[in-house]
Amino acid sequence: MKKRIILVISTLILLAAVPVMGAEQLKLMLDWFPNVDHLPIYLAQESGYFKDQGLTVEIITPSETSDGLKLAAAGQVDLAVSYQPQTIIAADQGLDLKAVAPLVIHPLTTLLFLDKTIKTPADLSGKNIGYTVPGLMDVLLHAFANLNGVKNYTPINVGFTILPALVSGKVDAVMGPFKTYETVVMKQQGYTARFFELENNGIPDYEELIFVAGSKTLAKKEAAIHKFTKAIQLAMAQLETDPTTALKLYLKAVPEADANVETAAFELTRPYFAGQNSHDPAKWQAFADFALTYGLIKNHVDTAGLIHTWHE
Template sequence: MKRMCLTFLLILTLAVPAMGKEITLILDWFPNVDHIPLYVAQQKGYFDEEGLGVKIIPPSESADALKLAAAGRAELGISYEPQALVAASEGIPLLVVGRLIGHPLSTVLYIEGRGIEKPQDLNGKPMGYTVAGMEDVLAKAFCELNEVTDYDLVHVEFAIVPSLVSGRVDSVMGGFRNYEVVELELKGYKPGYFALEEHGFPDYDELVVVANPTFAKKNPEAIRSIRKALSRATEYTLKNPKEALAVYLKAVPESDEKLEKLAFEKTLPFYAESQILDAERWRTFADFAHKVGLIERPVDVEPLLWKD
């Protein structure tokens, strides 16, 4: 579902696959409800109607989607706006061609009833973070923006819920407002969180579709078809949530149905409203990312975004 390593070992001389009817799409994480429009497009035949056979593959690690797309080893991948900007800042060839989740799911997560009601209450309390080089940078930015001056950062990796429940940390930067919130609720806790876009961060796309730029430029009709099918599937998901969830659960039968249903309810407001890649919105977040040290060099977002 989330968060990838920031050190990329890429073999950029590998050949870009020739265009054909079959498209490989690598997920950012294991299949989850964030990906429901992809499964709707696949299972309801929207990709087929566009003349494309799209194979959806989970990665072996969360960095694989962006790495494989950048290296030309997969046609498409699912990644995150912050990671795409990091890659662009490091000179990694990439093109963002679509959107899946249009607003941040990442939050500063905590458990209510433990003395935290506003960001300033984080003073004097250990704060966990997930991905080193990403979430620790964003944690520091959050603290600077919200008058939190006394804190210790603890790398909890992905043990978010256990670290909160045990009291090892009092909050975690990188907890998602759909999954970890539901996990806490199912354990009998009342979660609280500070939404990043409400506490000084620019709004951004949580999940995006990335492609090798050479492939995309050689096969623009395939990219347009993917975007059209994804837009259609997202519209179906929003209008028919019960049916869309059923499509996903049938396609991914190993899913925890109770968890996924609750997480889906929390995810619905965050699916991308359209496939429009707003350059000004991206530019605002890219400037913020450079200011807080998430990226070392400024990024010109224009070459990074698909233009139709």
């Protein structure tokens, strides 16, 4: 009798330790450390939307922001969170990728500064201007300067040491910080951040964050990836109707997050989350054409072939 009880208990423990039978597993790599931009992903996990779709999703944090695209193209992860501009650049460089769904549908990236005497972009003429990501933010800075009459500035790579670079006077502004996140962190530390929004100063509107898959992975796992996008849309709907619960579930899933920062950032980010499962082809092509003009890419990219369209 005792052996039978032990066998039953052992079986129950084993069953609890393995994925739900029949569930398809997907590996998702984030673009950076977990933060409120990823809230719909963790909400889908915590609310059981992935499970309801017959999926188990492993969420992985990268070492570098570019890791996800490379690993997705190589089929080493099934999905990656990335950015529309980087995805267009990667396609120009020959990576075989497909954008499968939007996450944040407008730019969060800004040209940020602390100096309250700066009123217009032209006031940055002759100043030191930092940038965060070489090969992207320095080129966007160049385009922004050309479009807005910023003359004789000095570009400086500050990486992600944004606030120290500004406070020390090393730079007068930085291209790359998010208006929904770095501004909150700075406020918490006693600084009032000001910024110019890219899309209101000549840079075409674009989707800040998207989900990307390698083309071969998408062909092999199209049904599962479609289910993933449906689960994300359910999470989007929940955060729209019940943001308080959505935030609580996110903070439960990411206990290491600073609740004060994440709460304030969530309120700023909420309007930018995608409300649909599809990309805007015109927006994509407009940015790709802009990227070619200003040297982000070397060749014309037909973004129609880069976007995957779901047929519900």
